[in-house]
Amino acid sequence: MSCEQARLQxxxxxxxxxxxxxxxxxxxxxxxxxRAEVRTLDANxxxxxxxxxxxxxxxxxxxxxRPWALAASVLLAMVAVLAVWALRPSDTLAREVVAHxxxxxxxxxxxxxxxxxxxxxxxxxxxVRLDITSDRITYAQSCWFRDHYVPHLVMQTxxxxxxxxxxxxxxxxxxxxxxEQGMSGVIVPAPPGSIAVLTRGGANLDAVTAQMLQDVxxxxxxx
Amino acid sequence: xxNSRPESPVSSIGERLSGADPQASVTQLFESMRPDLLRFxxxxxxxxxxxxxxxxxxxxxxxxxxxxxxDRGAARAWLLTIVRREHxxxxxxxxxxxxxxxxxLESQAPAKAADPEGDLFTLRNAIMRLPIEYRExxxxxxxxxxxxxxxxxxxxxxSTAVLTRLFRARNKLRAFCGMSPAPDVSTSEAPS
Numbered sequence: 001m002s003c004e005q006a007r008l009q010x011x012x013x014x015x016x017x018x019x020x021x022x023x024x025x026x027x028x029x030x031x032x033x034x035r036a037e038v039r040t041l042d043a044n045x046x047x048x049x050x051x052x053x054x055x056x057x058x059x060x061x062x063x064x065x066r067p068w069a070l071a072a073s074v075l076l077a078m079v080a081v082l083a084v085w086a087l088r089p090s091d092t093l094a095r096e097v098v099a100h101x102x103x104x105x106x107x108x109x110x111x112x113x114x115x116x117x118x119x120x121x122x123x124x125x126x127x128v129r130l131d132i133t134s135d136r137i138t139y140a141q142s143c144w145f146r147d148h149y150v151p152h153l154v155m156q157t158x159x160x161x162x163x164x165x166x167x168x169x170x171x172x173x174x175x176x177x178x179x180e181q182g183m184s185g186v187i188v189p190a191p192p193g194s195i196a197v198l199t200r201g202g203a204n205l206d207a208v209t210a211q212m213l214q215d216v217x218x219x220x221x222x223x
Numbered sequence: 224x225x226n227s228r229p230e231s232p233v234s235s236i237g238e239r240l241s242g243a244d245p246q247a248s249v250t251q252l253f254e255s256m257r258p259d260l261l262r263f264x265x266x267x268x269x270x271x272x273x274x275x276x277x278x279x280x281x282x283x284x285x286x287x288x289x290x291x292x293x294d295r296g297a298a299r300a301w302l303l304t305i306v307r308r309e310h311x312x313x314x315x316x317x318x319x320x321x322x323x324x325x326x327x328l329e330s331q332a333p334a335k336a337a338d339p340e341g342d343l344f345t346l347r348n349a350i351m352r353l354p355i356e357y358r359e360x361x362x363x364x365x366x367x368x369x370x371x372x373x374x375x376x377x378x379x380x381x382s383t384a385v386l387t388r389l390f391r392a393r394n395k396l397r398a399f400c401g402m403s404p405a406p407d408v409s410t411s412e413a414p415s
Binding site: 004045053 | 346362389390391
């Protein structure tokens with residue numbers, strides 16, 4: 001069995017094996033490593049598929065399913081929808097932000113301070129720098145949101161945790177507040193993008209929002 | 224609009240049946256699998272409302288063909304097959320738009336390395352972006368528990384073609400998750 005044959009078999013069905021494959025693996029370190037990696041990936045695939053995709057994940061695909069057969073009525077509906085979106089652009093954005101935060105419920109529970117390197121990693125991929133100390137940040141991830149990686153941070157305040165998402169590619173015309181799914185928040189323009197700040201409790205978001213507007217630095221070489 | 228969940232024909236039929244009627248247990252059997260079917264349809268169709276329609280239509284078809292189900296232990300695979308075919312019918316009718324993963328990967332390459340490992344949200348996104356020819360066999364294998372040969376029969380492909388598609392599906396997901404993809408395999412994808 002060649003390495004190509006072994007990798008085809010492993011990649012196609014990592015949970016199964018044959019005597020021939022096992023013989024090959026005994027003598028091939030790189031294929032053994034490949035199998036270990038694919039099995040780890042496969043375990044994550046199974047975890048990912050355990051739940052149906054969330055609205056945040058499916059959002060960009062939904063529009064492509066509209067049937068041509070109902071073109072006239074659909075066009076009319078789309079005009080209406082677009083008109084609503086044009087008037088209140090951040091409502092849809094707010095829903096997707098809330099859906100994303102719901103997707104990561106563990107983010108609210110983190111209490112341990114995130115080290116500066118991890119924070120930098122979450123920010124760098126989005127072309128962002130923050131001029132704040134990190135001692136209040138207990139969650140820092142780079143999350144896939146509306147076709148871009150965005151920093152998803154949780155900061156501890158005297159009134160509980162507050163989530164911040166720095167949205168370089170989402171433009172809003174003005175400040176918008178929202179209340180959805182037990183969360184309240186605000187999305188504010190921060191040219192060239194915007195910043196979303198959310199809380200599950202009654203934390204006053206004004207101070208955090210003002211601080212973020214002051215401290216966010218957009219790097220010129222964003223991906 | 225498909226915002227409201229349509230009334231279940233299976234449930235409606237079941238409500239008309241007495242508890243002693245053996246058909247009522249078929250109804251219960253089908254209904255007990257609705258969550259699994261919906262999840263499968265949702266990953267296939269990438270749209271919750273559409274998935275509900277597909278499952279509803281599939282359960283109706285299954286109910287009409289219930290006499291062909293001889294082994295209740297095979298009901299899950301049988302129903303998943305019906306759902307897949309119903310989705311394929313819809314797919315053929317609507318000529319759905321595909322999102323090429325390779326293009327997405329190219330545009331996102333600089334950010335991949337910074338993505339935290341084990342980010343299921345990223346992986347779910349990547350699965351959603353897999354073209355249907357890769358996503359479908361992967362879902363049949365992982366969610367449906369189908370063997371390579373069963374997938375080949377269902378998709379009218381050779382076993383080699385199915386292996387290739389499954390390999391490429393995982394290879395694309397590896398790339399999306401920041402791992403170096405294995406060299407591609409060169410195999411024929413001729414129908415069986």
